[in-house]
Amino acid sequence: MDDIIRILHVDDEPDFAEMVATFVEREDDRFEIETVTSVSEGLDRLASDNFDCVVSDYDMPEQDGIEFLGAVRERHTDLPFILYTGKGSEEVASDAISAGVTEYMQKESGTGQYPVLANRIKKAVDRREAERERTRQLEAIERAQEGISILDNDHHYIYVNQRFADLHGHDPSEMIGEHWELAYPDEDISEVKQEILPAVEQEGYWHGETTSIRSDGSTVVVDHTLATTERGELVCTVRDVSDRKQREQELRRKTSRLEALFENSPDMINLHDADGNILSPNPRLCERTGYDASELAGMKVWELDQSIDHSEAHALWNQIDVGERHRLEGAYQRRDGSYFPVEIHISSFRLEGEDRFVAFARDITKRKQREHQLRQYKDLLESINDAVFVVDQNQRVVYANEQSLANVGLTAQEIDSEPIMPLVEQYSDTRSGVVEFKQALRTALNDCEDENPGPVELTVTAGESASVYEHRFSPVSTRPKFGDEDVSKAVAIVARDVTAQKERINALKQIETLFKNAQDMLFIIEHSDDEFVIKRVNHAFESATGLSNDDIRGKTPQELFGETRGQDIVHKYRQCLETGQSLSYEETLAEEQVPNKGSPVDDGLVYWRTHITPVEMDGDVDWIVGATRDINQQKRREQELKRRNERLDEFTSVISHELRNPLNVVDGKLELARDDCESDHLADATEAVGRCQALIDDLLTLAREDSHIEQTTTVALADIAEQSWQFPTTKPADLKIETQQHIQADSNRLQQLFENLYRNAVEHGGEDVTITVGDLSDEDGFYFADDGPGIHKTERTAVFEAGYSTREKGTGFGLRIVKQIANAHMWEVALTESKDGGARFEITGVEHITS
Incomplete structure (x- = not known):
């Protein structure tokens, strides 16, 4: 009973369905066909029993075969479904394929079609079972923790599981078809070819460690197993061991690396224990503090940095976990009693079971001086959102706020004390703008009492983007101080990004040109006080309606088009605003409603299609823009095409369905009759049926x-x-x-x-x-x-x-x-x-x- 293939056949022609069952069951003893004559019966049988395949006609009165296929696919996604139809066409075939049909077969003349149908049923059922088995196997492989791949005889990947692809930084689909060399560094490829692959060919198996390369260029060490299959394919299994290898290598390098860092670092370094005893100072610490190593080794850390006491130090060390870094600022005392500010980074580690701490310190005297200088201007610049430069009498930058740095991608250190004009020349796109900028800067520096020069516009390019900035120059009236030097003259340059403003002006000009010259009828609607009024229309609208802007500005749709049509238009406008979505609709107008109607359709009517879109103005969606197009020619084409298709569909339906099915039944009955008796009349009848079938085929070819x-x-x-x-x-x-x-x-x-x-x-x-x-x-x-x-x-x-x-x-x-x-x-x-x-x-x- 397990070998039985149960088939559900749905066809509204009982005689033909019986004929199909008779001939198909002859082809395979396992076939068991159950026939129903409607889609509803077919769905009921599928809900109550199990079937291995569905065979269905297309043209049926209740639902067609495509609709039946859609209903089946909702419940049975992989059940084989064969559309066996007398109404064959490219459109039906395309719809069937889109709906997920397993096979599409057109009913033909003669009984030679039934072995073909039986063969397609068997292949569809076998393919379904094979796909299920393969899916179960692939799911097991995909869940494996190891990376698994299979290579063909030419050593190209034919299968890669997700773990294997992740290990190499690819998607599985990216590796399929690629050669194994994709997964190895160039320097390792020769070793694989000369040693590993020959070993696999000789022994059928190899195991060891290799280095794989990832898609981003990084490498990973893997435990690697290779084995050959009976078909000569190569199965690869890998497991990531790079972390272990990296820890081993890092451990070997750690001592020498730390020693070199300790001795040669430009930073001051000391190692101390949990009691604060300095165990080992580096040469830089001795140099900056004036102590020798033996003196520092006998001190506590709070003797060196007297900004903290011992209780605060212990509290800090207790908070630091192994490998964690903590930052603080302090003041180291020199041997002569003077102090200098330092930035300290402290990390903890374990050495032979004991807590140890390493402190990296850097002299931040210059940074503190710079911070003091910048604080002098902080209150002045905090409220300014634009880019600001301060330039001294030598045209050198003495200050630039964060906004100005972001504009050109520079840092404060890169432009500190640098001449401003080379920067302007480097990032500006126009020579004339640079000349204007230089002249305005000179004027501001040489005569601070006169009216401020400017504004000067520059197009500034940073990376791939270009922005337009408006520069204004303001002399600094007070005597600023930068570091230890007074600046006798200075100019503050404020740069404002006006790119969006310029683009908006240009966009408005372009929109205005398009609005005036568009071939479609364009209009703008304002919603105010719960009314929709027309603000403006273009030339095409005026021409088509015979109404000028002066005639319709401020008018409601009801005032222009009458109460009935106006209310319908207002309803669409309201729907557009409430949903915030664009809306399209068509209007059918009498000839007298459109003064310049062009060429109306045969029925004497004029057809318009309108598309409206909500627009946000000042934060509120109270505006609508619309476009109306005359679609009379399209309507004429659609009407003619509809009439033609209706006649063609009627013709092909009669020929394909109403004549072919009865002829198929007659042909089948004649063959059964010849099995029972011999008669020349039966041969003549069979020949006549064949001629009818040939005539139908040729007629359908001509028609379709x-x-x-x-x-x-x-x-x-x-x-x-x-x-x-x-x-x-x-x-x-x-x-x-x-x-x-x-x-x-x-x-x-x-x-x-x-x-x-x-x-x-x-x-x-x-x-x-x-x-x-x-x-x-x-x-x-x-x-x-x-x-x-x-x-x-x-x-x-x-x-x-x-x-x-x-x-x-x-x-x-x-x-x-x-x-x-x-x-x-x-x-x-x-x-x-x-x-x-x-x-x-x-x-x-x-x-x-x-x-």
């Missing part, structure tokens, strides 16, 4: 295929001719291909052209006909010739007409389809006599591709 091809590709003419030769009726005939040219064509349509020409040649020339496909010598194109009886010159034009046939049993559409496909490619097709007296079709106007 487009008369224009949107996209073509480069195809080999010989390949298409060979592929088209595979259908059964061509097997006894002989084909000669004498072309190597490549052309621009739709490969599917071109194959259909060849298939119809082959069928025509076999039907008229017999099974021993010889067909030749070759190049035209005098112009771009190719020919198709046979050695059959040929077509009389009086009939050579008529054979391309729909329904015309020189054979009693022909459909009369084959050559019509050939001409339709040629015309769709913008080709010409002509019929002449071949050199053997048969038919020769010449296709010209073909775009030949030279390699």
